[in-house]
Amino acid sequence: MTAATASASASTGEDAALELRPPDTVMRLARMGSFHQTRISFMRSLLRRIAQEDWRLTRARFDLDGDGYGTAVYRIDLPAGCCSLVAFSDELSPDERTDRVIAEKWDATFALVDGEPSDEAIARLRANVPKQEAGHVSARELVLSRANKSVRLFDHVVDCLAHGWQPAMDDIVRVGYLMRTTAVYGNGKFGLSDLENTFAGGLFSRPFEAELFTVYLIREFTLDLVEHIAAARKPDRAVRLAPDRRRALGIGNSTGLGMAPFLTFHPALIHRWMSARETAVARVLALAEAAPEKRSAFLALLARAIDHVREWSTQDARQAARTAKLQDELQGLHADLTDGAADLLTGPHPWRRLLDKVEAEGSLELQELTLSLMMEPYGELVDDLADRMTDPERGRLDPAMTLAALKSAIERNYGWALDIDFSASPAQHFFWYRSAEKEEPRLGERFTEPGAELETRLGVARDAAALHRVLSSGAWQDGESVAAFLLCEPQWRHMIKRFQLAEMTPYGEIRDNLLGEDCLPIDILRCKLSFFGAIKFDPKSDRWTRITMYQGAPGFDELDRGNADSWAFPVFTEVGDLHP
Amino acid sequence: MIRSLNEVQRICQKAAEGAGAPAGLDTDAAHGAAWLLAHDLPSLSDLAEDLTRFADLAAACRFERGGFGDRDQVVDAGDKAGAVIAPMLVDLLVARAALDGEPGRLRVEGLTAPLFLLPPAVGYGAQGYDDRGWGFRLSLAAGTERRFTLRVAAGGQAEILGTGGADIAALFESRDGWSLDAVCARAPDRLDSRNQTEFNLVLDAERLAAAAARSLADGVSPDPESWARLQALAAKVLVPATEQSHLMGAGALASDNE
Numbered sequence: 042m043t044a045a046t047a048s049a050s051a052s053t054g055e056d057a058a059l060e061l062r063p064p065d066t067v068m069r070l071a072r073m074g075s076f077h078q079t080r081i082s083f084m085r086s087l088l089r090r091i092a093q094e095d096w097r098l099t100r101a102r103f104d105l106d107g108d109g110y111g112t113a114v115y116r117i118d119l120p121a122g123c124c125s126l127v128a129f130s131d132e133l134s135p136d137e138r139t140d141r142v143i144a145e146k147w148d149a150t151f152a153l154v155d156g157e158p159s160d161e162a163i164a165r166l167r168a169n170v171p172k173q174e175a176g177h178v179s180a181r182e183l184v185l186s187r188a189n190k191s192v193r194l195f196d197h198v199v200d201c202l203a204h205g206w207q208p209a210m211d212d213i214v215r216v217g218y219l220m221r222t223t224a225v226y227g228n229g230k231f232g233l234s235d236l237e238n239t240f241a242g243g244l245f246s247r248p249f250e251a252e253l254f255t256v257y258l259i260r261e262f263t264l265d266l267v268e269h270i271a272a273a274r275k276p277d278r279a280v281r282l283a284p285d286r287r288r289a290l291g292i293g294n295s296t297g298l299g300m301a302p303f304l305t306f307h308p309a310l311i312h313r314w315m316s317a318r319e320t321a322v323a324r325v326l327a328l329a330e331a332a333p334e335k336r337s338a339f340l341a342l343l344a345r346a347i348d349h350v351r352e353w354s355t356q357d358a359r360q361a362a363r364t365a366k367l368q369d370e371l372q373g374l375h376a377d378l379t380d381g382a383a384d385l386l387t388g389p390h391p392w393r394r395l396l397d398k399v400e401a402e403g404s405l406e407l408q409e410l411t412l413s414l415m416m417e418p419y420g421e422l423v424d425d426l427a428d429r430m431t432d433p434e435r436g437r438l439d440p441a442m443t444l445a446a447l448k449s450a451i452e453r454n455y456g457w458a459l460d461i462d463f464s465a466s467p468a469q470h471f472f473w474y475r476s477a478e479k480e481e482p483r484l485g486e487r488f489t490e491p492g493a494e495l496e497t498r499l500g501v502a503r504d505a506a507a508l509h510r511v512l513s514s515g516a517w518q519d520g521e522s523v524a525a526f527l528l529c530e531p532q533w534r535h536m537i538k539r540f541q542l543a544e545m546t547p548y549g550e551i552r553d554n555l556l557g558e559d560c561l562p563i564d565i566l567r568c569k570l571s572f573f574g575a576i577k578f579d580p581k582s583d584r585w586t587r588i589t590m591y592q593g594a595p596g597f598d599e600l601d602r603g604n605a606d607s608w609a610f611p612v613f614t615e616v617g618d619l620h621p
Numbered sequence: 622m623i624r625s626l627n628e629v630q631r632i633c634q635k636a637a638e639g640a641g642a643p644a645g646l647d648t649d650a651a652h653g654a655a656w657l658l659a660h661d662l663p664s665l666s667d668l669a670e671d672l673t674r675f676a677d678l679a680a681a682c683r684f685e686r687g688g689f690g691d692r693d694q695v696v697d698a699g700d701k702a703g704a705v706i707a708p709m710l711v712d713l714l715v716a717r718a719a720l721d722g723e724p725g726r727l728r729v730e731g732l733t734a735p736l737f738l739l740p741p742a743v744g745y746g747a748q749g750y751d752d753r754g755w756g757f758r759l760s761l762a763a764g765t766e767r768r769f770t771l772r773v774a775a776g777g778q779a780e781i782l783g784t785g786g787a788d789i790a791a792l793f794e795s796r797d798g799w800s801l802d803a804v805c806a807r808a809p810d811r812l813d814s815r816n817q818t819e820f821n822l823v824l825d826a827e828r829l830a831a832a833a834a835r836s837l838a839d840g841v842s843p844d845p846e847s848w849a850r851l852q853a854l855a856a857k858v859l860v861p862a863t864e865q866s867h868l869m870g871a872g873a874l875a876s877d878n879e
Contacts, residue, residue: 180625180840229627236627238837439750440712441719476866477859483866492860498644524716525689528709531682534645541750 059323068552074564075405076571077413083249084574086427092605094120098597107273109266116157121243125154126258129171138189140223140295153184153255180234184227184255188220195219202271205278213289214613217589219263221293225252248430260292260591289613291592297585298482301565305499308549309432314572315548317430321423325415331391338418347371349610357580363406370407439541445519448512451505454543457552458502470558472496502554504536623840630655632851639857640672641679642705649708656740659836660829665847667734671702682706692726699731707737714805715745724806731798735761739771747777758812760802767791770820782820789823
């Protein structure tokens with residue numbers, strides 16, 4: 042099966058004729074580590090859904106003292122039912138505040154609950170939710186989360202509001218959030234509702250939708266919280282946050298290696314995400330011409346992206362250099378498209394020609410950002426793909442497949458792995474493992490750190506090469522079945538399922554060696570977080586990053602169909618504190 | 622304590638991995654255990670037992686080579702971990718049917734934890750690897766008194782039948798091993814049911830489905846002793862944190878009060 046036909050097999054109807062970028066191009070770490078959010082990223086599609094279905098939010102309870110400590114409940118009514126965010130805000134001393142996985146206390150903890158919780162349920166949650174992993178919840182709860190204050194900005198914003206003025210936009214933008222989450226759990230963790238049950242409930246149906254809705258509600262809570270504390274402090278002078286300040290405040294997050302194995306452990310799901318994204322790209326690239334209003338919209342977004350990237354601040358040397366280069370490239374591209382190469386967008390197949398241009402001249406950051414920008418004017422063409430990104434099925438074995446067919450499948454889909462020399466130590470430099478510290482995924486150096494014998498199953502490239510050697514050794518006959526082989530060699534079961542699945546899910550596999558010395562886990566994190574819709578990646582090492590979520594997004598009370606997609610590549614004008 | 626099915630599956634997978642089960646069989650055993658528990662069929666005790674009773678679990682999940690293409694071959698599972706190897710036996714049954722175009726047949730002796738055959742059979746029944754369902758008749762006997770049939774229809778509906786005096790509890794009792802006479806086919810009429818007239822319905826598809834729906838909505842209550850055994854095995858997959866790894870995790874080297 043060629044890449045093009047394999048990709049098309051996951052598509053339907055007219056999409057079958059589309060020419061998708063091949064997996065060998067897309068599924069490389071360097072490119073995946075350059076992804077940006079798109080229209081079909083989960084936060085984007087969620088806000089569209091909220092606006093389209095006119096979800097309603099009610100602050101059902103707000104029992105917080107003057108310092109902001111206590112309990113709040115937000116009830117949200119959807120067409121299919123209702124759910125509630127239960128928030129517990131607690132006092133936390135500075136020496137207890139840590140984003141690390143070892144933390145046992147947080148400034149605020151949250152549960153997203155199916156329906157509206159009774160007083161009894163809230164009491165039960167109060168006893169468990171603040172403990173997070175050490176507590177236990179029930180199948181009525183869909184999501185569990187916690188967040189810590191960005192202390193400096195939080196206190197500054199409260200102080201400003203209490204004195205009756207608005208905090209400076211540049212102070213807000215420099216940090217970007219009042220709180221940052223350090224975990225957002227779903228899918229049955231610690232007794233939560235299983236994903237299948239959550240989906241069966243009818244409120245949520247897309248990947249991480251309940252989790253990201255929780256984050257959106259946490260943002261609402263943090264904004265209400267600063268206003269509440271300010272009002273309690275200076276009842277006569279305090280003001281509310283101005284709408285532009287509210288929009289500029291998102292939610293921060295520290296994301297580490299815990300996200301990295303997810304992409305490898307869910308190949309069918311990742312194929313869905315990637316093929317939806319690539320189908321969206323291909324639909325735009327296939328357009329024979331661009332209408333004037335689409336060209337204008339694109340150029341306006343391109344100009345906005347230049348400012349957005351200028352506001353993208355990071356201390357990480359690698360990302361800072363990439364961001365600086367991207368800014369230059371975007372300015373050059375904008376100049377080209379409005380001057381020298383102005384006819385590029387007015388001629389035939391403009392988006393294909395534009396992609397050809399940036400592929401020939403630009404960095405991976407530019408290429409991927411351009412694709413994101415190209416999708417923006419075409420909501421009617423791509424937004425439906427957000428509903429094609431779920432895959433609840435587990436991998437199934439084809440037990441009757443012959444070993445010859447299996448070997449051919451490995452050669453077709455893992456040729457990139459068969460060329461790697463795994464006898465050389467750089468190819469097996471790393472091993473991935475689960476730490477005894479709350480079972481957090483970690484990365485160790487195989488030849489200097491203990492624990493390699495307990496490594497988790499991310500050595501896909503190495504195992505593909507090893508199984509291929511076994512099948513090529515002559516020890517087994519080509520016509521024997523996988524079932525017979527596995528009775529005697531059961532250790533290959535996991536990988537054989539994977540290799541069979543790859544025949545149908547060509548975008549399911551990262552086509553790089555995750556054990557290799559040159560593997561940068563930050564690339565995997567960036568890819569996954571871009572699908573979430575995160576922006577302003579701020580790597581703190583090659584193993585974890587801070588991000589901002591929902592920065593620029595309309596708040597719940599102002600969200601509607603007209604602005605649900607207005608916040609892509611947000612830009613915030615720098616002005617000083619607004620004194621009355 | 623009430624647990625989600627995902628919690629059950631995760632602890633079982635890690636326990637099987639920690640005990641030394643081959644990669645892939647650990648996930649299938651975990652899926653099987655969670656599936657059975659969700660359907661009110663206690664499974665964790667059998668799994669914990671199979672994961673701990675062998676000095677070399679990996680060896681207890683592996684067969685000597687030869688004869689698996691022979692339809693008359695009797696597979697000896699007497700020294701194997703039945704809860705873990707069950708998916709491989711169902712695979713072989715399906716492969717024989719798929720390759721021959723005739724109903725697949727399989728005879729096994731000394732099989733422990735036979736209910737673990739049910740989840741993979743239901744998987745193939747609901748939607749086989751080729752998106753077409755298979756039907757199964759899995760006849761079990763332990764001596765002359767205890768006889769059961771696990772039936773799975775193409776579509777995935779399962780039911781359990783037993784001889785007149787057989788109580789379903791008997792399915793969890795025999796550690797001596799069961800004889801299995803299994804048939805697999807696409808068409809229901811190819812699943813011949815010779816000598817089935819004396820069997821009564823013990824658990825019908827409707828009751829099983831109702832139990833699964835209840836478990837999904839409300840969670841399940843694993844028995845504490847088995848849960849503790851599985852937790853102890855699961856801990857074996859964890860690597861003690863080193864200072865170096867700690868310093869490179871999320872949030873490290875950043876001010877938490879900024």
